[in-house]
Amino acid sequence: MMSDGHTARAELAALLKDLDDATAERNAAIARVSTISAVVSGRVVLAAGESIGLRAAVTLARRLYWDYPQVSVESVATLLGVAESRVARAVGPVSVERRCRACGLSFTWSMPSRHALAPSMCPDCHGEAATEVDQMAGWPKSPQL
Ligand SMILES: [Zn+2]
Numbered sequence: 847m848m849s850d851g852h853t854a855r856a857e858l859a860a861l862l863k864d865l866d867d868a869t870a871e872r873n874a875a876i877a878r879v880s881t882i883s884a885v886v887s888g889r890v891v892l893a894a895g896e897s898i899g900l901r902a903a904v905t906l907a908r909r910l911y912w913d914y915p916q917v918s919v920e921s922v923a924t925l926l927g928v929a930e931s932r933v934a935r936a937v938g939p940v941s942v943e944r945r946c947r948a949c950g951l952s953f954t955w956s957m958p959s960r961h962a963l964a965p966s967m968c969p970d971c972h973g974e975a976a977t978e979v980d981q982m983a984g985w986p987k988s989p990q991l
Contacts (some may be wrong), residue, residue, distance in 0.1 A: 852934075875907070879916055880916055883914060883916035883917050885952050886910070886914065886917050886921075887917050887918045887920070887921035888921070890906075890917070890921040890922065890924065891921050891924045891925075892911065893925065894924045894925045894927070903926060904926065904936065904937065905924055906925065906934070907922045907925050907926050907936065907937050908937040908938065910922050910925070910941050910961075911933060911934070911937045911960065912937070919933050919960070922937070931987075934958060934959035934960070938942055939956045939958045940952050940956075940957050940959055941955070941956055941957070942954070942955050942956075942957045942964060943955075944964055944968075945967075946966075946968035946971055947966045947967055948967045948968070948971035948974075948975070949967075949968060949970070949971050951968055953968040953969065962969050
């Protein structure tokens with residue numbers, strides 16, 4: 847029994863060492879992504895001065911906006927020549943697959959911006975839940991005049 851406990855503690859110590867190593871690798875990768883993203887943001891601003899054509903600029907902006915979230919919106923805005931608040935509309939939404947937490951079915955959601963919060967339920971379940979909440983709160987379905 848004592849040897850089993852010793853073995854378990856030794857395994858745990860080895861696992862914690864692996865976890866420390868993996869965490870250090872992750873943190874180094876995060877720092878590298880941040881550094882490279884800052885360099886890319888700077889290059890995008892420089893490239894904005896060269897005319898690459900509207901279609902190419904929008905294609906690049908869309909890729910930068912959706913695939914590289916650490917590349918600044920400010921640099922994408924500069925590339926497009928629009929205000930930061932207009933970038934999401936300029937690059938357009940992406941379709942995201944989600945799994946409904948109520949019924950488990952997957953559904954497609956059109957994500958309008960980097961910071962939009964995805965719904966946790968499909969439109970059908972969301973509609974049912976909203977109706978139940980209205981009923982629990984005693985809210986009428988339509989205004990009573
Ligand atoms: Zn559902």
